[in-house]
Amino acid sequence: MAEKSKIAIHRIRDNDVKSAVFQALENINAQNLLNSEGMVVLLKPNILMGKPPERAVNTHPEVVRSVIQWVKQFNPSKIYVCDSAGGQKPGITEKAMKESGIYDVCEDEGVECVPFEKTEREIYEIKDPLELKEISSSRLIKEADLIINIPKIKTHWQCTLTCCIKNMFGTVLLANKAKTHAQAAILERFCSALVDIYSVSKPQLTVIDGYYCQEGQGPSSGDVVKLDLILAGYDGVALDTAVCKIIGFDPSEILYLEKAEKKNLGTTDLKNVEFFGETIESVFRKFKRPKLRPISMPLPRWLADYLGKTIFRANVKFDREKCKLCSTCWTNCPVNAINPPEEIKKGNIPKWDSKKCITCFCCVELCPHEAVKFKINYVKNALFSWMGLGCIAFLAIISLLFLWIFNFF
Numbered sequence: 001m002a003e004k005s006k007i008a009i010h011r012i013r014d015n016d017v018k019s020a021v022f023q024a025l026e027n028i029n030a031q032n033l034l035n036s037e038g039m040v041v042l043l044k045p046n047i048l049m050g051k052p053p054e055r056a057v058n059t060h061p062e063v064v065r066s067v068i069q070w071v072k073q074f075n076p077s078k079i080y081v082c083d084s085a086g087g088q089k090p091g092i093t094e095k096a097m098k099e100s101g102i103y104d105v106c107e108d109e110g111v112e113c114v115p116f117e118k119t120e121r122e123i124y125e126i127k128d129p130l131e132l133k134e135i136s137s138s139r140l141i142k143e144a145d146l147i148i149n150i151p152k153i154k155t156h157w158q159c160t161l162t163c164c165i166k167n168m169f170g171t172v173l174l175a176n177k178a179k180t181h182a183q184a185a186i187l188e189r190f191c192s193a194l195v196d197i198y199s200v201s202k203p204q205l206t207v208i209d210g211y212y213c214q215e216g217q218g219p220s221s222g223d224v225v226k227l228d229l230i231l232a233g234y235d236g237v238a239l240d241t242a243v244c245k246i247i248g249f250d251p252s253e254i255l256y257l258e259k260a261e262k263k264n265l266g267t268t269d270l271k272n273v274e275f276f277g278e279t280i281e282s283v284f285r286k287f288k289r290p291k292l293r294p295i296s297m298p299l300p301r302w303l304a305d306y307l308g309k310t311i312f313r314a315n316v317k318f319d320r321e322k323c324k325l326c327s328t329c330w331t332n333c334p335v336n337a338i339n340p341p342e343e344i345k346k347g348n349i350p351k352w353d354s355k356k357c358i359t360c361f362c363c364v365e366l367c368p369h370e371a372v373k374f375k376i377n378y379v380k381n382a383l384f385s386w387m388g389l390g391c392i393a394f395l396a397i398i399s400l401l402f403l404w405i406f407n408f409f
């Protein structure tokens, strides 16, 4: 019988993050991964944007510090802390690393904090691709002896949950992330792309930051929840499944989990997992959901694409009071559906082109001032689509036929 996967769940008591991280890693015997001296270890936290730790947008710096200190006990030759932030502007990851507090932690601990885009690039071919044939990432992914994923528990507009699998999207370099969004505009396809990326950058170990989390409209403008948890394990699919259960979400609605399981990247069946520390029930805390509920239907790709571009199309709005015309949304929209106003002055807002928009939510996710809102009007979208008009025409013909037959008799 195959050995059971292991997951440790520990509470952070009195803000003692280090004890929780060390206990969780000891429970699952993670030290066995660092069995030779001089290893190169790559840590991949979630560094989405320049926000302070109390906003719970990025992995908490104390969780990163604790993982660094745990790794240092085993005399590695090098520890890298890397990510590529959301957005395309040069310098955006450095800014996010500094403002998140992670850069200072790395300085204190004497390890390198490097944006992936500043490392050597490598094109990775994807075996049995679901969506992407290759990805452009960092050479460190293949050069590191050990990759440790350090995601954060947050809800996500588009994917419902962002944690282990979704965090490895950050190994794709800046502009290529936008390209992936544009290429896989429909949620179903975007989730397939996430699984392809995870299959290349699959970490051997994961430590989940459940210290301060986000619920509701995450991953950047949700409400902060002090969950005080650390989870550790080897199987990102099982860990994401456990996180869903802890926050009261149904794992079957996280589209990338089933796809990852089918691609043999892990299990969603928690009967195959041995738990240590707390139980899921003992730490249960229901999270507010994001507004959108993804719908998964076994449809042909052309039909799923069509529905995504019509019925599920969002209406993007900008808040005049909050918008600072910082340019983040128009420089990062993967399909140039946002343009600056004619004049950059207070009270003006960016211009949005509904025809170009692919409803990827990058603008919502990346706006540093939480000034982008969206609404999906399913009924209006359906009525004004070719499919909706076709259905109306069909119903009209049936009604006329019915009236004609009725009069006839």
Ligand code: SF4
Pocket: 318, 322, 323, 324, 325, 326, 327, 328, 329, 330, 350, 366, 367, 368, 369, 370, 371, 372
């Ligand atoms: S909506 Fe947000 S991201 Fe766009 S310009 Fe305004 S403040 Fe910047």
Ligand code: SF4
Pocket: 316, 332, 333, 334, 335, 336, 337, 338, 352, 356, 357, 358, 359, 360, 361, 362, 363, 364
């Ligand atoms: S306008 Fe916003 S939601 Fe639409 S494609 Fe651009 S970034 Fe994505």
